[in-house]
Amino acid sequence: MGISNWGMVWTLVMPIALIVYYLYRKKYRDQQVSSILYWQQVMKEMQASPYLKKLQHHALFYLQLAALLLLVFALLNPYFESDSLEGGEFIFVIDTSASMLAGTPSQLESQKELMKEMAEKAEGKPVTIINAGTTPEILASMEQSAVRLNRVINAIELGYESPELEKTLLFAETLANDDSAVIHIFTDSLDRTILSNKTGAAYVVHANNEKPSNISILQFGVAEGETTDRAIVQLFNDSAETVTGRLELAGDEFKEIADIELAPGEEQLIPFENLPKMEIWQAALDVNDEYILDNEAFAYINRPTGTVIIDNRLHGLVARGLDSLGIQVNTAATDQLTSFTESPLVTNQSDLVEEPVPVLLIGRDDESPVEATGSVETVDHPLFAYAPMEDVFVSQIYPGFDGFETVATVGGEPFIQLSPEGDIIVLADIQATDWPLSPSFPLFLWSAVDELSGSENYIGTFSPKEQRAIALASPSGEWEIFKGDEYQSSYIEGEGSFQAPGEPGIYRAVSGDETKNFIVQLNNEEKNLAAGQNFTAGTPVESENITQLSLIPVILLLILMLMLVEWEVYRRGTSFG
Missing domain, CATH: 2.60.40.10 (Immunoglobulins)
Structure with missing residues (x-):
């Protein structure tokens, strides 16, 4: 314990003045005597009583003296010293993906308890909490109150979607105000290579050291x-x-x-x-x-429909791939494609993407291809559930469409896209790839035709909390989402993209008498559990790690209690003198 305001020691004159006042104040007492002859004896008895004996009979004096001494002590600003977390400010990144539900208790609950302990140790330093996900969410910003931080941490729930920790950490770095910031990552496991090139802020990873059985x-x-x-x-x-x-x-x-x-x-x-x-x-x-x-x-x-209409200008390998799936393939001239409105079209005519008919666009007729470098990378999407693309070589690609969703890239450039209406765009000519030599080629065509054929009663398969533009139309313009008989949410047509629920399962979208089904499927990466390691990357700039905890609030509380007791003593007229 220490004192930081010795200059206020002069206030000790106040309790000294109180003592002097009680020692020398006049005291009057009613004394009945039968004769004036007794006055002398009474005066002698009063003068014989020592001052300290008089003082010990005054409860009010002791209460007032104690209150004044505590007030003087408070003015000296006493404090306790305690160790706090290393760093000047802290950013907590919490992984709420589906895999955090593993374990007993779950890893999410264990990490939340650890977060609360560390929030206490922050000892008034600013703490920011970020919920990792496809879109990182700030739950608390530069918060210094441990009580409010505990309230935020207790409210954190499982989010099911992929944590996207690499992207979330890039976002967290922008929130660090100086080099003393420390980013604490609470997850089940984290690849060290993600932090290998990080500079500036320090990173502390809190992972699960034991792999759950699964x-x-x-x-x-x-x-x-x-x-x-x-x-x-x-x-x-x-x-x-x-x-x-x-x-x-x-x-x-x-x-x-x-x-x-x-x-x-x-x-x-x-x-x-x-x-x-x-x-x-x-x-x-x-x-x-x-x-x-x-x-x-x-x-x-x-x-699916039994027939696919294919542009006769496309490479013959496309028709052979579709034919190998048992799908009836009809070829048509380019200028006749618009007359087919019931079956999916396979073409390279970019203007047909704007038509209401479903289109699988392979290549583009309105742009020139450029050289492609790098490997093919895909996102988690039903198109690639049975058609892995990692070994496909692409030599040339076309520019991507603005505003379309990219689900596969080559060297970081768009390779396969989805239009807002659900059309599928492959930004390469088949002859510019070795794709037809891979078993994934006919499987991709099957998945693409399956997606394009659609169903009047089925919306699609989604990842948890995935946002996607879908075609929904009803007289009321509003759809209610149910899982079984339990209401989940509502979707208003035209108000942004449709967002799937977070929890995997079979859902229904209901509007009046119309019902459409859809599926929320757990991402494959969330099925792979691994034991993680706790480690630290980087060292924060030196900062004060000793926190002074002031005793003034406790002292003021004691003074208030003494004043209440003093008032009660005074009210009762209690005096032991």
Whole structure:
């Protein structure tokens, strides 16, 4: 403990003055005597009493003296010293992705408790809290109150979407006011290479050191047969023990159950044959593990149109790829394509993207290609669920469309895009790639035709909280979103992009008598759990790590309590003299 204001020590004259006042003040007492002869004896007894004996009978004196001494002590500004977190300001980045639900208790709850402990240790230094995600969200900005920080931390909930930590950290760096800032990252695991080239602020990673046991559904697909459908489920045991359980396949009122047993690290393909004709299916695992979100998967089987209209100017490999899928391919001259309005079009005519008919655009007729360098990188999208693109070589690409969503790039430049109306654009001629030599080429064509064929009762498959422009039209202009019978949210037509809910599952969009289904599917990257490591990158500029905790609020509270007691003593007229 220390004192920072010795200049106020002169105020000790106040309690001294109080003592002098009580010592020398006149005291009168009513004394009845039977004769004046007794006065002398009474005066002698009063004079014989010592001053200290008089003082000990005055409760008010002691209370006043104590209050004055405490006031003098407060004026000296006493304080306690305590160690605080290293750094001048702090930025907390919290990962709320689906994988943070793993563990018992969940990793998210464990990290929230750690955040609250560190907020206490910040000891009044400014703290900013950022919720990592596709769009980073500031939950608290330069907050110094531990009480308010605890309130914010307690309100943090699972967000399900990909954390996008690299992008979030770039955003966090812009909020650091000086070189003494420290960015604390609360996640399950973080690749060290993300922080390898960071300069300026220091980084402290708080990760989960123990890998949770997990059995997951990696892939789930349903294929159409002539009279019945079939499904296949890919399972993976990412734990150290053999796991037994059940796998249930359900659609409407139909259910089929298969017993499973997986050794540590084993993958299994579980087939289901002779399934009835249904559009939406759900696969669910009933096993004992520490992560339940990847124990469910959903699949939609679109009954695509049997015919695709292809521009006869396109390379013949495109028609062969479609024909190998069992899709009927009709070729048409370029000037006749606009007459087809029921079937998807495959062409390179850019102006057809603006038409209401669904289009798979391969190449562009209104731009010239440029040389492409680099590898193909894709985002998590249903187009690539069965068609990996990492090994595809592209030598030339066309410029991308402004305002279109990019789902695949080559060397950072757009390669595959989606229009707001759902058209699919491949910004390269097939002959400028080695794609037709890859098994992913016909699988991509199948996924593209499946997406373009669509369904009147199905909106699409979304990632958690994904925003996408979709075509919805109803007399009321408003759609209510339900999961089962539970209301989730509303969507107003024309007010921005449609945003999917965060929690994976099967949903319904309802407007009047019209109902459309859609699926929210967990991202594949959120199915891979890993044990992380705690580590530090960089060192903050030296700052004061000793915090002075003032005792003045406590002293003022004690003074107030003494004044209340003094008032009660005075009110009762209590005096022990």
